[in-house]
Amino acid sequence: MTTHASRSLIHRLSLLRPTRPAARFNTKLPYSTRSNDSATKPQQYANQAPSLATHHHDGQTRPRRIVVGITGATGTVYATRILSILQQLGVETHLVISKWALATMKYETTASEADIHALASRSYVVKDLSAPIASGSFQHDxxxxxxxxxxxxxxxxxxxxxxxxxxxxxxxxxxxxxxLLAVRETPLSEVHLDNMLFLRRAGAVIFPPVPAFYTRPKSMDDLVDQTAGRMLDSMGLFTDGFKRWDGFERG
Incomplete structure (x- = not known):
């Protein structure tokens, strides 16, 4: 190849080079840092406890994330208690409330809709199927x-x-x-039981919120705390906010 031809080829190849470096994907998801302005976000638990952070293959960490759904069955007090505990632990929560859950909540608690949303890191409209949690690519725990x-x-x-x-x-x-499905119905029909068995075999935890009386609860709060704590146990989040069984007490 002649010198002139070589220079011509090099010139043509140089025109194919990009004029700027290729843009990298932004790994900081905008929705992972959004929060409700009215909510208090204590982070000391997440910063002090490595168990409350999820480690990525690239060495980075993110807060533990739990999705919470509240439906119209009775028992919304369990949801508010779980959200409150998770907030105190510094766990990032993504909340969805159905319209019938809001209706039931008015009869069972004194909390307003704003109070419930304030306990979550982010809330979604129940009909918004474009939300991040509707996709498997959104990472949560x-x-x-x-x-x-x-x-x-x-x-x-x-x-x-x-x-x-x-x-x-x-x-x-x-x-x-x-x-985890905190199923709330009684008595249970064959259809209900069949649905529960199917989902248990598919990997779900079926958790009827049945109170424990061996702790000798002194108030409704004691009953709710024990059940909420056991639910979080099943999610791998262990707290000491309730009394556990430690064998028969000797008088």
Whole structure:
């Protein structure tokens, strides 16, 4: 190849080079840092306890994330207590409340809708199927539906997920993450039991919020604390905010 031809080839190749470095993907997700202005976010627990951080393969860490769904069954007090505990632990929470959950909440608690949203890191509209938690690419450490109505139970079992709570649960199952269903109904029909058995075999934790009386609870708060604490146990989050069984007490 002649010198002139070589220079011509080099010149043509130089025109193919990019004029600027290729842009890198932004790994900081905007929704992971959003929070409600009215919420208090104590972070000391997350900073002090490595168990409350999830480690990535590249050495980076992020806060533990739990998705919480609240349906219209009775028992919304369990949801508010769990959200409160998770907030104190510094766990990032993503909340979805159904319209019937809001209706039930007015009868069972004195908390307002704003009070509940203030306990979560981020809240979503129940019909917003474009939310991050509707996708398996959104990383979290598990989901709790508390309380879980029989309608939502059936939706998750069949995969007929027409709202964000059931869709997020469906995604949690398919991604192999922890899913806890605090089912609230009594008595239970054969259909209810069959749905629970199916989802248990699929990997979900079926957790009826049955109170324990061996702790000799002195108030409703004691009952709620014990049940909420046991639910968090199932999610791998251990607290000392309730009395545990330690054998028969000797008089």
């Amino acid at each position: 598990g989901m709790i539906i508390v309380p879980c109505s029989m309608k939502t139970l059936a939706a998750v079992r069949t995969g007929f997920c027409d709202d964000l709570i059931s869709r997020a649960a469906d995604v949690t199952l398919k991604e192999g993450r922890k899913l």
